[in-house]
Amino acid sequence: MIRRSARTTLVAAACTAALATGLAACGTVQQLSAADKVSTAFDKLGRSKSFSAKLSVDATADQIEAFGTATGEKIDKETAAALSTVSLSIAVSADKPLKDVKPSKGTDGTTAADASLSTSIALTGKGDAALFELRQIGDRAYARADLPSFARLVGEDPSSVKELTKDLPATLQGALEGTWVSFDAKDFKETAGAGGTGAGGASPTPSLDPKLSEGLVASLKDILGRDLSFEDKGKQNGKERITVTAPARKLADDLLKAFEPLTQEIPNLGKLPKTAPKDVPDRNLAVDLLLDGGALSAVTFDLAQLDEKAGPGTPLPLRIAFGKDAPAVQAPAGAGTVTSEDLGGLLGAFLGGGGPLGSDGPGADGPDAAAAPLTDAQVKELTAGGSMTEEQVRLYNKLGMSYQDIKDLASMGS
Template sequence: MRRTVRGAVAATACTVVLATGLAACGTVKQLTAAEKVSDAFGRITDGKTLKAELSFGATADEILAFDKLASSKGKPMDRKTAELMAELKISVAVSADKPLKDIQSFKDAQSGADPFNALGQDPGFDVAYALAGKSGKSYADLRWVDGNFYVKADVDGIAQLAGENAGELKDAARAFPKVVQDAVAGKWISIEGKTLKEFADQATKAAGAKTGGASAAPSVDPKVASGLVNTVKDVLSRNVTFEDKGKQDGADHIYVAAPAKALADDLLKSVRPVLKDVPGLDKLPSAAPTDIPDKKIGLDVFVKDGSVSAISFDLAQVDADLPADAHLPVKVTFSKDAAEAPKAPEGATKFAMSDFEQIVSSMLGSSTGIKPKIGSKPAAAPLTEAQIKELAAKGIPEAQIKMLNQSGMGYEQIKKLLGSTS
């Protein structure tokens, strides 16, 4: 079971993205079923809102039955875990004041190029992510509204999901600023876009100081992104088949399938030349992983009122050793008009640069026996240029030395810290 679920997210995401990429490009027109899927994905961003929910399309009993077939040699899953898997769902809601397909930054986000248009700026659309139970219990919420970030988490609930206790984390939070204590207590925390940009700028400067040069944030050239889409489109048109299965619950049911190993090999062979100049992607393997099943796998696409309403993918397909009667469906549902526009929560505790500095000071102070005051910035004598150069020679960027000094650590304290970490 563990090996099957380990590749579940990747397999599901890849399959959905591949089908979406082909359909949205609208290039496969030789089949009526393909036309339906193409048009349906093309219309999914016609509206000003979009909501997608990912969950297991199985009950706890069905998950346990699947685990019994998949884990004949491993430790069986307990009912509590199965109930959690059946209960959890991940949702994403997007909202704008005009059709999403007309927003350039949204199209960039879909292609992977500069998803938020630039930190500290309003991308033109709002986003809300949520991890929740189907019964309504909320575990985590993240929102990007008007260019600002908001987050809230149920620390106790998440700890229970992981089989842990949040007591130690709550005790440790007492040594940190109020914003950390509020976060652990499950309250909303906000970070302004300009503060995020300041974080990013400092990280870039620190990385540049380490490498001896500037370190720009990674991005994808729009031309490369476009070339990749076209390449993937061509590969899919050679491998993917569409079969109209008729009506199911008022929706058109279309089965989209492809030979898994052949598709993966073809994709790798085709995209390597396109990505050869992209850092980190220039050394892709020449062949698909050996554990990809050498058989046809597929997903079920449901189209209602001309737009995609759901996608279902059976995770059992990714494990060639499972018996034919093993099934564990993952379902993604889509809605264009039922998504509530993400809103900025009231009363959120603001996370500022001073909080970040105090957190760093607190963490580093605990390793050196220094206990800085929390709630007010402790005073420290400004470092001289000679002291900064001396400390930087020990391997820490000058930007970080100055930040530690500004957060309350003096020359001797920073020197002691560097001596304890070298």
């Protein structure tokens, strides 16, 4: 239930954030003071040269356990403790306001991120200790992981990590124990075949027909006017609190209908469902927004809204804290260098493709072992459900995952 609820919540939160961001551009709700404040709050984030967001469960371990008991989904103490401390953070920075950051288009039809944009993503545990972190500054990427700490977090023996990584190069071993490494992001993408061509090259990124883009914006403006309502709830700890409410199933259905034309324009997007998933409730859901000095400070969504068994005394709030004018993303000092081939082999091992970690799956005979290439018919079958694109399927296969491995992975995400 936790995994299902979290997935639905992330979709709801993302939709709310995206739609509220759209308010700043389309100006369709200026007649409503609360909605006007939300519009301005998102607009201020775009005017900044840096931005950060941190996703976490805003509850203690005891509260998480109580929620599990109330909903009939028992959550053990170790899991509850982990959920109460883990957070996922992202940060972006540029040398200009983020609203002015635009991708560039090459002569070969491919697109690339604005060269001035730097990004960071981090999974942290207790005390904000980094469990995994990835940064990109220009064409250079930096990564580190702390597998022993992650093992302790999930109740496993940290010494098992040593056994799994004993045959890796020393630099990669260090990277899995908290030491920074660097690599060429572009070379790694090409080596891994991220373009989905099967030959390591990047496939052209399609651009939307201007008429289709205009139609999408018009549809979203219409959805804003029909589905969302805003209420000013006054002050909370010195910050303005505004509640955004929407009929969950209707909003999801309307969004799916609005984005359906994109599947015709972008083949690799996958097939979108015609209606919302069954676990999206057919009732109103509310998201609380906190504004600090007119800028968005936090978004909170109570997971208890998704389960009728959860009473008023068992909330489980999911919180996204936002920040503007955050410190610029910087390259870490003293990072060792690894090749894209080393990282490709490491990813293949962790994704189930065997290699130096000594897995019993495909490719277990050594780091150079590979899964059988997929046939076009197999690719078509694996992408039919819409949970994976052709690019993802071919990437997993290139990293060592067999047809059955990818099929099992797709069924877990469906």
